[in-house]
Amino acid sequence: MYFKQDDIDKLLDNLRIEEVVGEFIELKKVGSSYRGLCPFHADTNPSFYVNPEKKICKCFVCGSGGNAINFYSKIKNISYMEAIKELSKKYRINIKEYNNTNVNENYEKFYQIMEDSHNFFMEKIFSQDSRGALEYLSNRGLDTSLIKEHQLGYAPPKWSELYELLNNKGYDNEDLLALGLIKKSEEGRIYDAFRNRIIFPIFSPSGRIIAFGGRTLEKDNSVPKYINSPDTPIFKKGKNIYGIERAINIKNKNYSILMEGYMDVLSANIFGFDTSIAPLGTALTEEQAQLIKRYSSNILLSFDMDKAGISATERASFILKSQGFNIRVLQFEGSKDPDEFLKKNGRESFLKVVENSLEIFDFLFKLYSSEYDLKNNVMAKQNFVERFKEFFSNVENELEKEMYLKNLSEKIDINID
Structure with a gap:
């Protein structure tokens, strides 16, 4: 069944x-x-x-x-x-x-393996090996109760500790490989995919463990800072969202806050913003937007304030508009990301940022107008209008499109036709 x-x-x-x-x-x-x-x-x-x-x-x-x-x-x-x-x-x-089908019987087996792995990681977060992990999380504002509340874990540095546990439970190597929990070298040696990393559990909307994200504690710059589970039979990176297990909050409050990373989402939750979610190490996809839309069509974009974050905001807005979202953009002064802003300024200051958020058209107008001389250069004005082409092509509602066009026409003094 x-x-x-x-x-x-x-x-x-x-x-x-x-x-x-x-x-x-x-x-x-x-x-x-x-x-x-x-x-x-x-x-x-x-x-x-x-x-x-x-x-x-x-x-x-x-x-x-x-x-x-x-x-x-x-x-x-x-x-x-x-x-x-x-x-x-x-x-x-x-x-x-x-x-019932064989596929769904396998799914149940995969979910059980992921749950056993998650329990292993959660036990290890309070072991002797995890001092570095606890220090890192403490410096980021998470104490013991918050670590437990958000079910964070730790992957120890040993090469195959998780594999040995799962192997002793009778799980097949092929299933563990399919779930991205282990890897196999060219020589046939099996080792854990997550080692010496803080583990962030990734849940399905119904609250089942489907994947993991891992933040390294290694000082070696050649080691990727973050890694995620690969696409598996029960997890598709481009179709799932970090924090979506709290979708009931999004539905009840009728809005979500889309952030960039795990720590942004955790910080937001600590300060009471429990509708926060994040893509999984990739640019927002149409499938992710459709998943969020099931719970609310109102969204606040809260990405980093660097060049990459602003670009991600622009790209995400096109996808979200194509799905009919109402979008506002949060802008932080003196902080590189929401996590840093919340820790420096607290909840009330964040609420003021929300109050002063820009509707997506106004955000894009401000962004694009900073790149062109709109007063004295006709070609610049033409190129400026061209920048809006992708945005307008993604606005599905004709009345909304007409209102945006009228706004743009008035702002730059060009006939709406």
Whole structure:
């Protein structure tokens, strides 16, 4: 059996997570959340929190949690798909079940391998080997509770520690290779793909582990600073978004904040901006835009303020406009990226940046006009208008296009025709 993502989203939208969790542990209301003893470790001081608004649960000691399906699957010791089936019947939420196939049986196996790997990385983040990782994260503003909350991990420097664990669990080398967890040298030697790296888990919209990002702790400049899982049977880099597991927040608040990297997203969440997401080491794709659009068509672009970041903002705006998004652009002064700005200036200053954000047309006008002499040079004005060609070609709404054209016409004093 398997279920389409839209039906999984429907189930999560309609489940009351406090009701699902409350069947198994006694919960007490604390403010807008609930708290109880964690059922996944020997808990004596209630450390398991349930947040009905965000529809998530979390233990701040052992790190267990997720959405209602994740919780039900783990506490009943059943597969994710079985949890979906049971919960939909239990709470009478009508979703369609599709017949099983070998492909989907393999998918379940792949998800289990990724979950076991994630648990390994999360355990290692607090091991003796991880001092450098903890120092780095501490310097970036993440303490122990935040590391656990965001389920960060650490890949130790040994060549094959993860492989040995997964091999002992009986997983096939071909599956581990397919998931990008291991590599094989020309001589046939097998070794871990992630070594001496901070691990950022990448989730599907329904909260399942599908990939990893790794930030190196090596001082060697020849080692890539960041690496991501390659495309695998359950992960396509150009179709997934970092932070999309919190899509319920985007849906509830009706906007997302698109940032460049993992640390930008984590910093934003620490300061309460929990609709933050990021592409996965690539320029934004049409498929990623379509995924975000499922939850809201309002988006704030919050990329770095360097030349590459401004170029990425321009390219992303064309793709987003082609999908019908309402776009505003955040601009930071005195900081290279949102992460640095938040740490230097805090939440209230970031909110002011949001208030002063530019609608995408105004941002592009400001950007392009800085490159041309529009007062005295006719050719410059013509070239300036040409710069807008790609933007206008991606505006699908005719009324919106007419309004933009009128605005451009008035600003540069050229007849709209």
